Amino acid sequence: MFESLSSRLGNTLRALSGSGRLTEDDVKNASRELRMALLEADVALPVVRDFVERVRARAVGAEVTQSLTPGQAFLRIVQQELVTTLGGETQGLNLRAQPPLVILMAGLQGSGKTTTSGKLALRLKDVDKKKVMLVSCDVYRPAAIEQLRIVAEKIGVECFPSAVGQNPVDIARAALDHARRAYAEVLIVDTAGRTSVDEAMMQEIAALHAAIEPAETLFVVDSMTGQDAANTAKAFADRLPLSGVVLTKVDGDARGGAALSVRTVTGAPIKFLGVGEKSSALEVFHPDRIASRILGQGDVLSLIEETVQKVDRDKAEKLAQKLKKNKRFDLEDFRDQMLQMQNMGGVGAMLEKLPGGAQMQAQLAKANPEKEVGRSIAIINSMTRRERRFPDHIKASHRRRIAAGSGTQVQDVNRLLRQFDQTRDMMKKVASGGMGKLMRGLAG
Ligand code: GDP
Numbered sequence: 001m002f003e004s005l006s007s008r009l010g011n012t013l014r015a016l017s018g019s020g021r022l023t024e025d026d027v028k029n030a031s032r033e034l035r036m037a038l039l040e041a042d043v044a045l046p047v048v049r050d051f052v053e054r055v056r057a058r059a060v061g062a063e064v065t066q067s068l069t070p071g072q073a074f075l076r077i078v079q080q081e082l083v084t085t086l087g088g089e090t091q092g093l094n095l096r097a098q099p100p101l102v103i104l105m106a107g108l109q110g111s112g113k114t115t116t117s118g119k120l121a122l123r124l125k126d127v128d129k130k131k132v133m134l135v136s137c138d139v140y141r142p143a144a145i146e147q148l149r150i151v152a153e154k155i156g157v158e159c160f161p162s163a164v165g166q167n168p169v170d171i172a173r174a175a176l177d178h179a180r181r182a183y184a185e186v187l188i189v190d191t192a193g194r195t196s197v198d199e200a201m202m203q204e205i206a207a208l209h210a211a212i213e214p215a216e217t218l219f220v221v222d223s224m225t226g227q228d229a230a231n232t233a234k235a236f237a238d239r240l241p242l243s244g245v246v247l248t249k250v251d252g253d254a255r256g257g258a259a260l261s262v263r264t265v266t267g268a269p270i271k272f273l274g275v276g277e278k279s280s281a282l283e284v285f286h287p288d289r290i291a292s293r294i295l296g297q298g299d300v301l302s303l304i305e306e307t308v309q310k311v312d313r314d315k316a317e318k319l320a321q322k323l324k325k326n327k328r329f330d331l332e333d334f335r336d337q338m339l340q341m342q343n344m345g346g347v348g349a350m351l352e353k354l355p356g357g358a359q360m361q362a363q364l365a366k367a368n369p370e371k372e373v374g375r376s377i378a379i380i381n382s383m384t385r386r387e388r389r390f391p392d393h394i395k396a397s398h399r400r401r402i403a404a405g406s407g408t409q410v411q412d413v414n415r416l417l418r419q420f421d422q423t424r425d426m427m428k429k430v431a432s433g434g435m436g437k438l439m440r441g442l443a444g
Pocket of ligand 1: 107109111248250275276
């Protein structure tokens with residue numbers, strides 16, 4: 001899920017997080033990209049505006065400009081604002097309410113109310129160990145009543161009988177009475193939906209709400225409807241005091257816009273995600289984890305944190321500058337790189353967390369295999385300063401001395417010099433683009 005939003009945002013932010021300094025233009029461009037990414041994901045326009053403005057305001061402030069790592073500071077702002085927009089803290093059901101806890105399910109027809117009623121019942125029964133009862137108040141569609149009965153049977157939960165033609169409020173009251181007498185701890189009330197918001201439906205569900213005073217009024221909405229999801233949510237929130245939202249069919253939603261709009265539009269927290277047709281396909285909604293998923297940056301964030309702690313910024317910055325100016329890359333730089341990588345838990349551990357790292361990993365593995373790093377450093381250490389700076393001038397006799405000094409063979413010294421040559425070639429190729437950016441990114 002969220003694939004397209006994720007890749008779009010990811011590209012923008014990755015480009016930024018590699019830059020050492022952020023100009024006003026950088027922030028402007030990034031804000032524009034953010035805006036485009038959110039609009040393409042079908043996030044509601046007011047939510048997009050508000051989001052981008054909050055990010056922009058913070059990004060031009062001291063928080064970013066005075067940061068040693070402005071690109072990363074920007075990324076963090078986006079991450080934090082995403083979490084805020086998604087609702088901040090994780091919020092579950094109000095299980096402390098006086099039993100029976102009544103949950104009223106609201107939403108359009110086809111949004112997934114009946115399926116979600118079953119999913120919630122299963123979760124409350126299995127995870128929270130509650131005695132749960134279901135009832136359908138959809139007196140217009142016999143198939144809907146039957147559907148809930150079948151779901152209830154499958155998950156082993158009692159379903160209070162109802163029939164077409166009865167009054168929904170009467171059904172709900174009778175079910176609540178029965179639930180009390182049977183000491184049920186939760187009563188989930190499924191309701192009728194229409195294909196679009198209409199006054200009769202709103203009146204009916206408002207009457208149900210008034211009659212049974214539910215502790216939870218959950219609005220169920222199909223995430224694939226994008227902007228419409230936000231509009232429908234608003235219509236329901238205007239008429240009913242929603243306590244939460246369940247976003248369904250998230251498994252089929254690559255854009256993810258509804259997740260970002262719904263909280264802002266309704267003021268109610270998203271409590272669950274429906275991620276499939278099965279009764280077990282329900283996830284608790286964690287704003288922070290969803291933000292990470294959207295950014296596709298979970299690993300990059302931890303890499304940034306590790307880097308900030310471990311990398312010698314001065315050295316990385318110097319190397320980046322040197323490469324940028326097309327200056328020679330020598331054996332001292334090569335050794336510095338190896339030492340830094342060792343510091344970071346090895347080449348593999350570091351590259352793994354970088355976007356596109358797998359490709360680089362393959363390339364560097366040839367020139368710089370992890371197991372040889374220690375030996376390579378020893379070889380370089382036993383060279384003279386002049387040899388390190390002008391590796392091309394190292395003669396055969398020098399190589400024998402270097403091998404003896406580092407406790408290795410001449411072949412090892414030759415191999416190291418070949419690896420160095422390959423690495424230098426690669427550095428030359430990517431100095432203007434990838435690697436320069438990478439090193440500046442590491443320098444922060
Ligand atoms: P209702 O009219 O609101 O009660 O909607 P239903 O519960 O009958 O769901 C409508 C359709 O959506 C059914 O085919 C469900 O199987 C499907 N559905 C519901 N939730 C999900 C979900 O999270 N993922 C997927 N893929 N399908 C879902």
